Amino acid sequence: MTHPDHDTLLRFVLQTLDEPDNAIVSGHLPACEECRELEQKFLSEVEKLQGIKFHIAVPAPPRLTRRSRRLVVVSRWAAVLATGFLLGYMTAQLSDPVRPVVVQQRLIPTRAEVSSSAFVSCQAIDVTTSP
Numbered sequence: 001m002t003h004p005d006h007d008t009l010l011r012f013v014l015q016t017l018d019e020p021d022n023a024i025v026s027g028h029l030p031a032c033e034e035c036r037e038l039e040q041k042f043l044s045e046v047e048k049l050q051g052i053k054f055h056i057a058v059p060a061p062p063r064l065t066r067r068s069r070r071l072v073v074v075s076r077w078a079a080v081l082a083t084g085f086l087l088g089y090m091t092a093q094l095s096d097p098v099r100p101v102v103v104q105q106r107l108i109p110t111r112a113e114v115s116s117s118a119f120v121s122c123q124a125i126d127v128t129t130s131p
């Protein structure tokens with residue numbers, strides 16, 4: 001009878017063992033007391049590891065200097081102003097129906113095609129087809 005080595009057994013305990021080794025070990029364990037004991041030992045070790053809790057000391061943030069504190073106040077005021085402006089803008093948009101914007105239009109010829117005979121050329125319009 002060949003016993004699975006410790007590494008294979010540990011991976012079996014951790015359920016990271018690939019087939020077919022997984023099937024081989026699980027088939028071997030009920031027949032081998034030695035390996036079952038080892039498996040139990042590994043299991044208790046793993047449980048112990050999972051039970052470990054780490055206490056991590058998080059350092060307190062350094063005290064804000066006077067200058068940065070003023071900066072915080074300034075940025076807070078800026079945020080308040082920006083929020084007020086945004087709210088005002090949005091309510092103005094909501095209360096006002098969309099007003100037509102008057103745009104003055106003037107036709108400005110972009111280029112004047114002047115023929116040599118001093119007449120401005122234009123597109124010929126067929127008068128007969130228009131309704």
Ligand SMILES: [Zn+2]
Nearest residue numbers: 003004032035
């Ligand atoms: Zn064995």
